[in-house]
Amino acid sequence: MAEDESPLIKALPPESDYLTYLTIIEYNLSQENLPLLHRVLQDETLAVNIGWDLVHLLVPYLPESEQCLQDIARLGNPREVILKVTESLRLIEYESLDQDIDGPVEHALTGTPDTRVRADSSTYPIKTAPTADGEKRPGSSQMVELPPPLPLPVSQFIALLSMLSTLHARIKAKYPSRFLSTTLQAVLASFSNATTHREEMIQAIVRTVKSVAGVQRPILPARKSSGMLSSIPAVGDAPAGDPEGTTSREISTEEVSMQRKLLQSFVTHIVEQYMLNLPSSPAEDVPGMAWCTRIMESTYPELVIPGKQTISEHFQRDEGLHRRIDAIGQLVTLGRDLKLSDETLLTAAIAVEKVPAVSGSQDEDEPPASAEDIPLSRIGALLLYTARQAAGMLYDTKPAIVSTIPFAIFPDHQEILKRTLSASSPAAGTGTLGTEPESLIDAVLALGLVCLQHDSIGEPSSDEQFNEYLQVVALLSSNCPSPNLRGHAHYLTSTVLRSHPDETVRLAFIRDTLEHCPFENLKVSAVGWIKGETIEANPPSHSADHHHTNEQSESVGYEPSIFAKPLALESLAPFLFPTLHAELVTAPVIEAWQTFQAGFSFYLASLNFLYLLLCAKHLHHSLEIRDLWTDSDIAGSFLQPLRDASARFRKELTPNGALAEEVSDRTHAELNLLDETLHRVTNAVRLLNE
Known part of the structure; x- marks a missing residue:
């Protein structure tokens, strides 16, 4: 036609x-x-x-x-x-988009007719296209890859x-x-x-x-495959004017502020929507932007395993992950273009969200009356601020890109924890802490790591504040499904704990964790904390005359470390080496087995610490290890119940036993490891008499 x-x-x-x-x-x-x-x-x-x-x-x-x-x-x-x-x-x-991409695509707007089948690939650009100089002669064109x-x-x-x-x-x-x-x-x-x-x-x-x-x-241009x-389309002719508009009226300063605040708020909400919905891959364990791991790899390259691909390299080589960096980078730049300051982002991140009054006549789509009525996204502001800090550390950007606003563990990072995660205080319970989106947990922990790298700990206002911070981060190290995030939370907890100058406060937190924490893997961390304190306070160079050295130090007004005295281990012994007979030997076998499975890692950690105390002869005198062994009845209340429990479980882990359904290579390996560790500890006891 x-x-x-x-x-x-x-x-x-x-x-x-x-x-x-x-x-x-x-x-x-x-x-x-x-x-x-x-x-x-x-x-x-x-x-x-x-x-x-x-x-x-x-x-x-x-x-x-x-x-x-x-x-x-x-x-x-x-x-x-x-x-x-x-x-x-x-x-x-x-x-x-969630359906088979090769199948027919339904009409994409509600109420519009399905006027054509979108699966017709001829309506899209082909994957390769010729480039030519305009002359149809041999060799004048070549095929170039087009994006899908x-x-x-x-x-x-x-x-x-x-x-x-x-x-x-x-x-x-x-x-x-x-x-x-x-x-x-x-x-x-x-x-x-x-x-x-x-x-x-x-x-x-x-x-x-x-x-x-x-x-x-x-x-910036995107990757060709994205x-x-x-x-x-390309820009065409100039647009027409507004037939209903007037040019005689100037836009007020308040109106300009309103538009800018609307755009600022919008960007923070986009950041929140994008970040909190990043797909997770448990097999790869790449939480969100993996800022924590990439910061640690950048700061401590000597800890990277030779020959193993780092997370930073993974982000560079994997198309999907690298596009995450591109997207966040564009949003970070856009935030700066819109004059979003670090101070503004931090203020929004810790703001208490206002609940609007219920009003039957209130229209949720009613435009705001002033710039002050337009809130930034609290989570989006936090994520955008974290992205700036991470960029400053990962890409060695100019100092101007790093915040000049003071930000320290105490009180700033603690306030972020309270406002962002599920447990604002230990009293809030432990049921949901650690179940937040992995990208959010990664961002919160990354801010803590940034503080550590800048040596920005701050001063806790009280021992209670210090303990509350450690409890929340320690719970993250226990509850996060991601091993990656658990490790970073443990590092942050341990480092902040060691930063407190008062040893009695550190000892009190370790004891509180061992005594009251319901998570066995967190108690394992507590064993590691006391082991580290003990080793640092008692270097091998301090030999048998260490006790005499302590007396000399006290005479000149120097107080030795509390971890270089017997008191620390004495106070922790009932929780490090608990009495286990009732739980593992006399309790019903099914119940005893469940208790054993839950506490297995803790039992091994305590046994290995005990082995260190027995083998390190330079500790025997200064820490009175022989008295600790005898007075705490470690052999009778801790070691022997573990031996008896192992024998009891082996007997029931048979085809006709009460634990027949629990039989597996893993359960047998655990019992073998326990028996071997008990044997090593028992043989080391003789060192107390040498």
Whole structure:
């Protein structure tokens, strides 16, 4: 059919009224006549009258319909079109992204006809395309790799945001923040529903926010395989003005502040949505951005296992992980472009969220009345602040990028723990601490590691505050499903514990953990803490005359370490080497077995510490190990019940025994390890008499 014979040409107004012409377009719209519609829409009067009603018709035809959508954004009534664009953003259906990508994709907007099958790959760019010098001669072209096509819902999101960039620039109103508020809510709602391709969407978001805010900084190109923004069209002719706008009124300072605060708040909410929904891979154990591990690898390269790929290398080589770095990097840069200061982010991170008063007439979509009414996302602000600090350490950026706002373990990091994680205090319980998103736990712990690297511990206001901080972080080292995060929480706990100058406070915390902590793996950590204190306070160079040296030191006013005296071990002995007869020997065998399984790691840790005390002869006199062995009845109350329990369990771990269902290679290996350790400890006892 000749173009002149097309209904899109023959029915052009004034041949038909605008409503009739719109109906004709709806019934005749196809992929083939999109170029013709693009030509028709160059008529500004036509675009103003029907443009906003075409948006929902054209969105299902993306990416081929981009030119037409841009025509509408450029020439249609911006106030009407922007309402349709925000409505379309909210209606994007991302469920198809979770389905088989090779299967047919359903229509992506609620209420729109399924006018074509999106599985037709011919509508997308092929994976390779020729490049030529314009002459069709041999050797003038070559094949170059193109990014893979984006799914329809993602293409819709990107194209609609591209329209918003044009539309917001066109609107001339006294209160443009009212349009901006509605737009940002729709973008955030749509982004929150997406499950894949979020990095591509973030680049579109960054581009749009920069356009609205007037930021001139160019966006860094994405990796070629990401497919980011492949559907954004080139800028065409200049957009039309706002037919309802006025240029005589200047925008007030308050209105400018409102727009900036809206954009700042939006960025923090995008950061929160992106970070808290990063996919986790338990097999790889890469929590979120893995800031903790990458900081430790950067700070202590000597601890990296030779020949083993580091997490930092994994982020560089793995396409998906590297795109996380790209996305967060763009959001960090955008936050700076929007003048989001560290002080502002920290204030928001520890703010107490206000619960709005319940009012039947209150409209949740009502625009804010002032910039002060626009809150930043508390979690998003924390994550953005952490990203800045991590960048300063990982990439050796200029000092200006690192916060000049004082931030220390006490009180700042402790306040972050209270406001961010599930347990604000030990009294809050231990049921949910450690179950937060891994990316959030990683960020919180990373801030603590940054403090340690900067030697920024601060001063706890009281011993109670000190203990509360350690209890929360120690519980993280026990409860986190990620071994990676448990290790970093343990390192942070141990380092902060050792930082307290008062040895009695450190001893009291170790004792409290051993005596009251319900988590056996945390008690294992406590054994490690007392072992470290003992070794440091009693170096091997202090021989048998160490007691005499202590007396001389006291005579000149020097007080030796409490861990160099028998008192520390005496006070901890009932918890380091507890009486186990009732729990493991006389209790019903099933119950005893459950107790043994729960405490196995702790029993081994205590046995190994005991072996150290027996073998390190330089400790025998100064710490009175022989009296400790005798007075605490370690042989009878701790060692013998473990021997008896091992024999009892072996007897029941038979086909006809009470523990027949528990038989496995692991259970036998545990009992063998226990017996071997008990044998080594027993043989070392003779050293007390030498």
